[in-house]
Amino acid sequence: MTGIDVRPGRLLDPSLLRDTIHAALRTGGDFAEVFVEDRRSMSALFDDGRVEELTGGRSRGAGIRVVFGETTGFAHTADLSPEGLRSSAEAASAAARDGGGGNRTVVFDDGQAPRPGAVAMMPADVPKARKVALLEEADRVARGEDDAICQVTARYADSRRLIQVANSDGLLTGDDQVRTSFSVSCVAAGDGGMQTGRESVGHTVGFELFDRVDVADLARRAARRAVTKLDAVPAPSGEMPVVVGPGGGGVLFHEACGHGLEADLVAKSASVFAGRRGEVVAAPFVTLVDDGTMAGEWGFYAIDDEGQPAGRNVLIEDGILTDYMWDRLRARKEGRDSTGNGRRQSYQHLPMVRMTNTFLAAGDADPDEILADTERGVYVAQLGGGQVNTATGDFVFGMTEAYLIENGRITAPIREGNLIGNGPDVLRDIDVIAGDFAMGSPGTCGKDGQGVPVGDGTPTLRVTRLTVGGTAA
Amino acid sequence: MPELLDIVDHVLAWADDGEQVEVCAVHERETEVRAYERQVEALTVAESQGIGIRVVRDGRQGFAHAGTLDLDVLAETLAEARDNVAFATPDEWCAVAEPDGVAPVELDLHRASLADHPTEAKVAAALELECLVSDADPRIVGVESAEYVDSITESAVVTTTGIRSTSRETGCYLSAYVLAGGDGETQTGFGFSIGREPGDLDPERAAADAVERATRLLGAVKPDSARLTVVLDPWVSAQFLGIVGSTLNGESVLKGRSLFADRLGEEVGASSLTLVDDPTNVAAFTATASDGEGLATRRNVLVEDGRLLRFVHNNYTGRRSGGASTGSAVRGYASTPGVGIQALVLTPGTRTQAEIVADVADGLLVQGVSGLHSGVNPVSGDFSTGAEGLRIREGALAEPVREFTIASTIQKMLQDVLEVGGDLEWLPMRTAGVSLVIGDVTVSGA
Incomplete structure (x- = not known):
């Protein structure tokens, strides 16, 4: 298979896509879709004082979905020949129970696909030596930052994902998604053992990322984070006020309520937020948005993996739960439009409802005053990952840089650990939000075994009560 | 499709003098059935393959991988791995493995019965599991997922240093994730059963575990x-x-x-x-x-x-x-x-x-x-x-x-x-x- 057209929406010829959809509908399906993907990736790893390896990756194929009533049939193939696609279409349509002869004709709309994100410098056109030089700089700067730094890992990665979506409703569209990222992880050693510090940056842009991101600065911050923690005291244990710094807290909302607002989980009553649209779920100054249109952000795209243009969706407005996030399947059942949140890890996966860039809108409080007004608690400067049980609402998130707050001031750094809370409770317990909004680090959100890139952001905020999972009394 | 060993050998034959090449390839067939409210929610039938090529020359390694075994992509992948070699820092310990004289044990990890298992039976297994968990206890108010999944995997690793290893195995599992409720609260629990062939699976055990884990957390x-x-x-x-x-x-x-x-x-x-x-x-x-x-x-x-x-x-x-x-x-x-x-x-x-x-x-x-x-x-x-x-x-x-x-x-x-x-x-x-x-x-x- 050669001669793939790399223009968005043009991976496979429309007539081949139409034939494939016709084959997929032959057993009587209500809806059929072909998702085509061609992804190239490159990464370079610097570890232990040397360039360890450069890796190139290529993956291409098609996933074919057929929906019959409540049942979805799915098959995927790396064989993009007419025979390969036909055989996958037949496999996907085999889930039809009645086998009724479908004989529908699909006509594709000539509508324009939304414009993909603008890329100034295509990473594939940048010499590998320039990428490697960034890694060497990060290593040198991190090691130079402090004598305690004993190990540095730096990783550069870029990817280009061309997708094409065609379905039996006549949709034919595509997108060209270019992502570039860089991370630095440091280990510092001291009398009390080892500590780690990590910084990462990732955007849906090309190599021009490094016009505005200084890898030396990234490396210094990662190194300082590890060194600071060498003096960390054990984290406290039990319920107390928690102040989360700007940019650091997005994971909190991603876990506390983001997943619970995904329509697929809501439909199965596997969310504490099911049936609560229109209700007050937080203080009137809380507004939460999921926005796939934020150009350049890690969770940005022109269309989702079902061909729906990305949207800016207000989930909580002035404390009131306004809407959930939707994909095509769940939206069809409700007779409404998808919100552009149907995503999949690759052509080998079925799409489902996923977040994009999820953020808490800025408030108007002064971050310094929030701290000064907090007698005793924990200040979290950087959160790690998290996890939620959407049915119970219980969620955890890790703190990778955090400090004690004593008498309204940030004091000793504390050791790593998780915080635990319950989504609806934590939303109600947010008592103040500052105006210093910032986006956080790029993340990979995992759900049902599928990982997708997501972004998040928050201003400084305070939760009056969260359980800090440390070991100190 | 051609035998996996033929494909990796084909790539190995492209190795140049002075370079070590390691080729790892995987081919997998997978079926996944999800049941929801007594119907099939999703049936996935998938075949996937991939190859990873590592080239080592003068203590430097380069790597590339591809999710297809098409010959044109294999050639491109080897070229990419080779191109990546030049950027690595030389390291005297970096090398492809060589045979070390330890004979592999005989492990029987493949069951022909799985390959012959009809899709209808897999669908029935997922539906049965959902029924078992739904009907087990009045406090079970929902089943977020009940699924049957199986896979048949073949893999091969060959090197220019004389390694030739192949394996094939089968595996399958049933798993359920359930919601238990009462008095405005919800608790969750999961249960599973895993084996190399469908006959190994114990749906009653998977259902009972899921139900017990969820219901005992109520309150x-x-x-x-x-x-x-x-x-x-x-x-x-x-x-x-x-x-x-x-x-x-x-x-x-x-x-x-x-x-x-x-x-x-x-x-x-x-x-x-x-x-x-x-x-x-x-x-x-x-x-x-x-x-x-x-x-x-x-x-x-x-x-x-x-x-x-x-x-x-x-x-x-x-x-x-x-x-x-x-x-x-x-x-x-x-x-x-x-x-x-x-x-x-x-x-x-x-x-x-x-x-x-x-x-x-x-x-x-x-x-x-x-x-x-x-x-x-x-x-x-x-x-x-x-x-x-x-x-x-x-x-x-x-x-x-x-x-x-x-x-x-x-x-x-x-x-x-x-x-x-x-x-x-x-x-x-x-x-x-x-x-x-x-x-x-x-x-x-x-």
Whole structure:
């Protein structure tokens, strides 16, 4: 298979896509879709004082979905020949129970696909030596930052994902998604053992990322984070006020309520937020948005993996739960439009409802005053990952840089650990939000075994009560 | 499609003089059936393949991978791996593995019965499981997922240095994730059954576990903060062992990222702890006769009676640390061989979980944990994770508890092991589970 057209929406010829959809509908399906993907990736790893390896990756194929009533049939193939696609279409349509002869004709709309994100410098056109030089700089700067730094890992990665979506409703569209990222992880050693510090940056842009991101600065911050923690005291244990710094807290909302607002989980009553649209779920100054249109952000795209243009969706407005996030399947059942949140890890996966860039809108409080007004608690400067049980609402998130707050001031750094809370409770317990909004680090959100890139952001905020999972009394 | 060995040999034949080439290819067929409300929610039939090519020349390595076995892409992938070589820093220990004389054990991991199993029977299995969990108990108010999944995997690793290893295996499982409810609250639980062929699966067991785990949490409260003895359920101890295993990894040791780097020969845990990584044990679902570099796997005793005996190594870390590979290279086709435990097991004690609980005056049975990836740092050893389970009072299981954390350090937890249970259970991960009693753990709750 050669001669793939790399223009968005043009991976496979429309007539081949139409034939494939016709084959997929032959057993009587209500809806059929072909998702085509061609992804190239490159990464370079610097570890232990040397360039360890450069890796190139290529993956291409098609996933074919057929929906019959409540049942979805799915098959995927790396064989993009007419025979390969036909055989996958037949496999996907085999889930039809009645086998009724479908004989529908699909006509594709000539509508324009939304414009993909603008890329100034295509990473594939940048010499590998320039990428490697960034890694060497990060290593040198991190090691130079402090004598305690004993190990540095730096990783550069870029990817280009061309997708094409065609379905039996006549949709034919595509997108060209270019992502570039860089991370630095440091280990510092001291009398009390080892500590780690990590910084990462990732955007849906090309190599021009490094016009505005200084890898030396990234490396210094990662190194300082590890060194600071060498003096960390054990984290406290039990319920107390928690102040989360700007940019650091997005994971909190991603876990506390983001997943619970995904329509697929809501439909199965596997969310504490099911049936609560229109209700007050937080203080009137809380507004939460999921926005796939934020150009350049890690969770940005022109269309989702079902061909729906990305949207800016207000989930909580002035404390009131306004809407959930939707994909095509769940939206069809409700007779409404998808919100552009149907995503999949690759052509080998079925799409489902996923977040994009999820953020808490800025408030108007002064971050310094929030701290000064907090007698005793924990200040979290950087959160790690998290996890939620959407049915119970219980969620955890890790703190990778955090400090004690004593008498309204940030004091000793504390050791790593998780915080635990319950989504609806934590939303109600947010008592103040500052105006210093910032986006956080790029993340990979995992759900049902599928990982997708997501972004998040928050201003400084305070939760009056969260359980800090440390070991100190 | 052509035989996997023919494809990897084809690529190997393209190797130039003066370069070492390693080709790893995988082919997998998978079926997944999800049932929901007595219907098939989704039926996935998938065939996937991929190849990873590593080229080493003058101590530098380059790598590339592709998710297809089309010849044009294979040539492009080899060219990319070769091009990547020039950018790596020379390293005298970097090399493709060579045959080391250890013969692989014969492992029977493939069942023809799975390949012949009709799709209708797979669909029926998923629907049956959903019925079992739905009808088991009036407190079950929903089934988030009930599924049957199987796979048939073939893989091959060949090198210009003379490695030729192939394997094929089958596997399948049933799993259910259920919602139990009452009085405005919801609790969740999961259960599963895993095997190499459909006949191994026990749907009643999967359903009963899911139902019990969910219903016994109904009425759960947030416990008071305290220092307690905790009993980790096998499902939880297996995840804890996975973290311990990552600290016994030769790469972490060489790169200064292991807690135990300088501790060989020393006591690192309670004397009741013996940790063996044995992928040649056919009872393990991750059993394999050869590792990610095509070397024979072997039984490695890592900790014996609390004393640290060895780390696991791949070819690179083994050579660099003055020894050899322990047959512990782990990888997918899309990455170079890493190092890791493959089937780690604690030598079990003798008592059942019930007998163990009966001896705990004031403690906590942990049935599930969350956020291991965010609250545990295997470099510093800090350990903090969300948890749910049941309080233990006066030797009996008492009220259910949730929304709390358990915290300690990995170093301290190994020292604080009070007992290893006799209820060894192989799980769908690279570790086995067993009830594990650990003293002096901080429970953070209300």
